[in-house]
Amino acid sequence: MNIAEYTIRKSVVAWVATLLVLAGGWLAYERLGRFEDPEFVIRQAVVVTAYPGASPAQVAEEITDRIEGAVQQMQEVEEVVSVSRAGESLVKVEARLAFSHTQAELDQVWDKLRGKIAEAARALPPGAAEPVVKGDFGDVFALFYAVTGEGYSPRQLYDYVDLLRRELVLVPGVARVALLGERREAIYVEVSSARAAQLGVPLERIYASLRAQNLIAPAGAVDAGPLRLQIQPADGVVSVAALGELVVAGDAASGLLRLRDVAEIRREYVDPPAVLMRHDGQAAIGLGISNVLGGNVVEMGDAVKRRLAELEGQRPVGMELNVVSFQSDSVRAAVAGFVDNLVAAVAIVVVVLLLFMGLRSGLIIGAVLVLTVAGTLIAMWMDGIAMQRISLGALIIALGMLVDNAIVVTDGILVRMQKGEAVGPAAGAVVRGTVWPLLGGTVVGILAFSAIGLSPTDMGEYAGSLFWVILYSMLLSWLFAITLTPLLCAAFLKVKVEAGAREGGLLRAYRRLLQGVLARRVASGVVLLGLLAAGVLAFGHVPPGFMPDSARPQFVVDLALPQGTDIRTTAAVVAEAEAKVSAAPGVSHVTSFIGQGGLRFMLTYSPEDPNPAYGQLLVDVARFEDIAGLIERLQPELEAAFPQASVKVWKFMLGRGGGKKIEAAFRGPDPAMLRRLAEEAKAIMAADPGAVAIQDDWRQAVPVVRPHFSVEAAQRAGVLPSDIAAALERNYVGQQIGVYRDKERLIPILARAPADERGGVEGLGNAQVFSATAGKYVPVSQFVERVDTVWEDALIRRENRFPTIKAQCDPPA
Template identity: 25%
Template sequence: MKLIETAVKRPVGVIMIVLAIIALGVISLRNLAIDLFPEIDLPIAVVATSYPDASPQEVEKLVTEPMEGSLSTIQGVNTIQSQSQSGSSLVIIMFENGTNLDNALLEVRESVDGVKTFLPEGANDPSVLRFNPNQMPIMWVGLTGTDDKARLQSIAEDTIQPYFERQSGVASVSIEGGQERIIELELDRAKMNQYGITPQLIQQSLAGANQSASAGSVQKGDQNLQVRIAGDYTSVEDIEQSIIFSPQGAQLTVADVATLNDITQDSGNSLVNGNTALVFSVMKQSDGNTVEVSDNILSSIETLNKDLPEDIQLEVVVDTSDYIKESINSVMDNMIYGGLFALLILLLFLRSVRATIVIGVSIPIAIVSTFILLYFTGETLNILTMGGLALGIGMMVDSSIVILENIVSYRQKGASLIEAAKKGASELAPAVIASTTTTLVVFLPIVFVDGIASELFTPLALTIAFSLLASLVVAVTLVPMLSSKLLTKEKEKPYWFNRVLKKVTNGYGKILRKALHFRKTTITLTIVLIIGSIGLTPFIGTAFIPEGDQGQLTITVETPTGTTSEKNHQYAMDVNEHLEKYNDIIDVNYVTVSSGNSQDAVMTGGAAASYQIELVPASERDLTTDQVVSQLDEEFSSIAGAEITVQSLSSGAMSLGDPIQIQISGPESEVLEQLSDEVINAIATVDGIHNPTSSLSDTQPEMNIKVNRELAAQYGLTYQEIMQQVQMTFTGQTIMQYRESGDEINVKLVYPEEERSTINDLENVLIQNQQGTQIPLLTVADFEQVQSAATITRQNQQRQVNVSAQIIDRPLGNVATDVENVLADMSFPEDYEFSFGGQTEEMETAFFDLSLALILSIFLVYAVMAVQFENFLHPFIIMFSLPTTVIGVIVGLFVTGQPLSITAFIGIIMLAGIVVNNAIILVDYINILRRRGMVRLEAIVEAGKSRLRPILMTTLTTILAMVPLGLGIGEGAEMQQPMAITVIFGLGVSSLFTLLLIPVVYTLFDGLSERIKRLFTRKKEKEA
């Protein structure tokens, strides 16, 4: 080949190209974004609408249903889900895979604009957002040192928050656990009645007075002066002294009818390791590098801590980049160890340090070249792309080994360095290209897999493909060039490994002859082993994505609605006491305790307290995160009166929620609630189910006011007037914002708390008509106390209840099967049904898609071999090496206790392209020997013995390079471990069968082919 000849003749040029590639690779590596997983871009849009102070039922009827009806007409919509909560509506639109989300978002906005005018008065304009599962805070930083929250708040807002937000890659920084300043105008109902003042009149007067305006310009000499009327309030005294005119024309001030209270309101009580704290949550930009942003914040913390008061300090609460760094470093370590193992195998077989150096140099160059391709294709550096490199290291050297061994063979025959390099590389270059192609084509179908499996594993497939392409180019250029300069003619010396290898080769020759003699026995034994291994399948189980021990868990403390802040705080302290037993493995304990107001509810998800626990690294503790979860569950069972849920945050689940998600749909909420309770009780008996909950488990007591509209009309009142006055009395109303020192402070009208705290206060609230007449609410309304759902969930415009659960100590597929069997025995009423969602649904979809991809991969491998051999029969013979991989894969997973996960399935697809290479080498050499005149039996035995050495070399380098990943050592290794295990065991077992079964199959098909030829020959002779 001209390329090889050019590379050997021009070593300086090759070296300069290599140096340029290394330089470009280093630059690419520095600029590659580093993250835990590839960026997941799912076609999902979200429409969020707030309807303050409305109940979930009102939100559902007046906001969610109209929105769903409009959005359902958009083309390409797959599923519409919605959540209606007190004061807010969330509609999630999931489009078909492959939908252009940018175009879809335009249609969503058009639909939202069309329905906006039909939303109730008081509902805010809907927001249309692109769903991005990666947009979560990457860091939480605590500010501690004093119990004076006002002081912490001042430092946080004036100094720290702006400084953090100026750092490169930071999108936003929010403060949790701080305080909010509010100016309340507490209305005096008696004085308001005395002067005929209404809240609406106060609102209009204040809003009209607190504003500035431009009034054109005037001329002064040669200048034009802009005229501006300044009316903004400059102090709280301005608000108190603001003038109000009564309907009778009397002039009053706000102070005459209201008391001004300048107060601060907690927006959550945050504690970090038991100390009062404010916590900053840092969001990175969508294209930001998680590790780089984290490093920038860490550097900022060091700088700020030097300037902060001595008693105040910043400390990292949670840094997600720690796990990313540890995972990437772990994969890199495994990659280095794997590369060293591969080189040791080469040194053992080749007994040449120089030859080993030639291969050793090719590995880093192939890796660096892969970094360049990753950068220009927009991929990130994550545990999957790095895992792809680690998995590919063993395969990277295969092409170089075959080329180098042939060059060494020519050299030992007496050829010169240049001649050996040219002939040795050129002779086997076509075969190397063909074998690499068979490995590459198996990854093509993965590109066509839909859903999250494609989003995750397409980068892995691309990485392996890039590394193999780079290694192929290195094998046909750099290896011949280096061989022509570095190799020497080794003198024959006694070598212990050669003696061992000779004995193995002779033993293999004897076993092969027996296998060829007892062909039926060999094939029968193979079939029995395949069937026997398949029988182990039920003991393996299936899973979605392996769970990584990320060392993070959350604790949610839920108490009955209306529980006092003191009681909530006591529950949090009880939890803290139990957590003290685990101080040796808890690195950070960050808790937000609700004091019962609406701001806290947002912070804690409606819970009394919400904990985020960071454990020390897995290497520094004896318990896994799941084991800690189980023990804490038992610990907290002794705390009565609160529902305490402990959950682990794992890297495998990502944004798909709990592993088990059962969606029960039907028309009536009461029936759905009853069915959800029955389902929870039923699945709680399934082994592995942990913390089953229902979306209807969270309920809230409500006092329903049913207005008699006809009676109200007789008093000159409308339903809207009654609703507005009741809302004003019990929730108050924010009427404007007052600016002071650059901060905007809400000004709110409220009635005294003693007038709005009891049911009696509600029944006797005075409703005023336009004529000034006041009547108690009880006169025109009835009252009913009910217990209603805190959240109303719908899917495809039908009410739905979600029952979810975590799993512990069992594979997802096994648990899902048992749950499905349990549900199948239940009797669901007509119009009510259940389905699985979340990880279970994604797992089933991914397995189906990957099965199709595997079938297509096998066909592509056959097609490539058919082109290579210019023959249909020999590739068919080679394909018999594939079924034997089943034995290795199933036994490997069974022995190591790993379930069949998506990552293991990717390993199986990889095997389809790898295992045929050994058979290709064997069958190709059998044909060569037969063409030289050797009889079939001797050709097969001789080919087997002579090809045993390169087959063992390529197989062992591939397997041993993956052993560190297969052992699952280090953070984040759980993701690649099943993939490595399937390749290690599958390739190992298949190689053994290839050496025995393929020759037997070859004789059978060759004999059949000969008989068919003889029949055709006789037929032609008779016709002649």
């Protein structure tokens, strides 16, 4: 007695198992996580170290090199890539797959990394900030909004967005809420050095008065009968105007000199801004919402929608919450599409088999298909495979193969029953003769996808669920074919015994074809070889690419202006590009990011690092099919309109995103030689008319103002080089001298010179520095011997501690 006969004999147990599979499949369908892309573990962390005032070369030698050395002591590290720029070191660390298969393992790697960085921090030079390790570099913000409000100030926009942030982070399923493009505020105290000198008020006394304001300090406690009361002094400065009333000099007899007498006090936005965002031409603040690991993005999106509806009454009139990306809707549509495909597959199976095998056979095989899908959903739930584009694609691919085993068994039983055999012996004989051939065919079908699932690469991890879902579904199709299919045949298959049944016309035609092929073996072999050769030749004309283009109705425009461009200039260029793109037919919305890329709103999107010379447009279209034509039109149009910029118009692809498609890398110790080699490579790329966005990743060298000071004169005046540098920073940019408390917000107080004293380079010598010898502030011009303008690399990139420059371009999208 084989497994088919045993299943029929134990039919009660088999029917219970069938019902359990159906119920379990439904529960798994309801509980499975839902995402747009697989939960790919992004094994990158970023170590950021500020080194104010240092040049890129100084940052590379004194900060980056030490951080890289500490990181490379870890065996868990796969690659270390660094970018050194003026005042900041950014080191990207990628972990090895062998040590970080899961997020929990990766977190352990980052904990070890933090320990190594803490040890290295003790060897950093004075003036360097504490290194910060950011392990959430790969967070995906499944919901991404742009909050706009015509006529509202950036502060009013921020107040509303901050309210949403505090409320939405409490929604079930939400892991993190991040903002993008909010304008930072500061209180500027512009002290005229001439006015202060005229009144005899040392600037340092003014700064000391401001530093002491709004500091929280313990005031003790006092007994009050049975109680012990804490003493909490009220804030001395309750408004920006109150800052002006601070006494900075004088006394009751000679008169009091207040801050407003020597300084102009303003609360305004930090200029220049670090990053800007716009939506359809209006200033915007981005609001990104990420999902908890393994959660259901559809449920999270629905919960966020409900909470936003509850908060609708607190939305100021005129402010709009615009959707930039909303994964919940696309995932819901993808799951609904799978269900439609499943229903269609069952209907097609029933209809086709109705024509060739009869209604009952068709319904039996359709029922086995549904059971196989239900069992596969249970296996996915147990293995932690969510419903996303790869796993759903695997199920849709498998639908065409899952019926094969059941058809073989059902047809065999049907033929034997037509010859008069009882269903039990017929099922046993059919399964006994086909069980191992069917298993062999199933294994061959599974192995066809094994290279994807067992690949030890990032792409194997991204698309690995394709293999595992097909493995589970096809093994279950084989198992159900030899167990539940005989059970269903025994219960529902009714046939008439036909002695000496005649062959149909289709069967006779097939028999004649088969006999003809066997009779002409040589000719048949030649034909097969010819078809094989034709297939090999035709394969050369198939467009290369492992992953297809995404069907997302969005595309991207990258604009890279010459390195060193002010972000306000970049914003003006991006605004012109917005107008041109918005005027193109089929474009519905344009969201722009200036100074860096957007939040990672999908797994395959890699945001660009902060750079004031960079801008990006995210363009929504009404129909995905229009994107190819728009790219073909906009690429040359934008290149002609902005010859000073590197322009790239591109569309999203599935799989890991980011980076250029064509790169030539050069590594070595001499930056000048590296640049020369990169220029030669770019010239070769430029000779190809199809190459677009030709650039190198070090970007252009930038001019730097370099004043030379007389050390002897400075020493005589009791002035240190750091004093002169601080005076220049205070004069042109502003130096933080205190903090102003505005409820829960801490707003920096910055001291700087008035606008007429912080002009161009020619006014550099007018900055005031305190001379300990003279006991007063003196102009920096007393110590300046000359001022040079020199060119230096704005970015120094290294890979595994080797300076590396890449000449890059892209083919037409």
